[in-house]
Amino acid sequence: MSKKRLFVLLVLVVFAVAACSRADDPPIVIKDVWARPGSAQRPPAVSAIYMTIENNTSSDDRLLRIETDVTAISEIHQTTIADDIARMRPLEDGLELPANETVILEPGGTHIMLMQLQRDLEVGDTFAIALQFASGATMTVDVPVREQNS
Ligand SMILES: [Cu+2]
Known part of the structure; x- marks a missing residue:
């Protein structure tokens, strides 16, 4: 095999490996997503x-x-706790997602608050959400309704 052909082959292999790793490692991964049940009719909805x-x-991001x-x-x-009282405040500038880090949204901590529910969310239901990131990326995820994470 000539040196030129070997070079071309190596370049192809490098491109193939890069393409594979990109497919295997999506930049943002959403795991363990779930929502609490809620009623559209019964306050606080x-x-x-x-x-x-x-x-x-x-x-x-x-x-x-x-x-x-x-x-x-x-x-x-x-959610922040001050003087034994839990208070929720909106993150006006969004939720920081530092490079190469995992951020956990969980009961008693950070969460996505749904207000003025338009329909009941019952255990076993699934609904779609679209996430928008500062990078410009958007993702659609199906959210199961559960009593608790399991
Ligand atoms: Cu809240």
């Missing part, structure tokens, strides 16, 4: 979504907002 977000890229047709209003909330 709210629910919350929890998930694990892996940012596998070498760039910081942010989750800006979530859209879903089960509610008119969804906000990214952070």
Whole structure:
């Protein structure tokens, strides 16, 4: 085999490996997503979504907002405890997703708050949400409704 042909072959192998690793490692991975049950008729007509977000890229990103047709209003909330009282506040600039880090949304911590539910969310239901990131990427994820993460 000539040196030129060997070089071309090596270049092809490098491209193939790069393409494979990109396919195997999606930049943002959503895991363990679930939502609490909620009633559209019964106040407060709210629910919350929890998930694990892996940012596998070498760039910081942010989750800006979530859209879903089960509610008119969804906000990214952070729970803080001061003087034994838990308070939720919206993260106006979105949720930080540092490069190569995993961010966990869980009960008592960060969550996606769904307010003014448009329909009931019962255990066993599934609904779709669209996540929008500061990078410009969007993802659609199916969310199962559960009593608790299991
Ligand atoms: Cu909240």
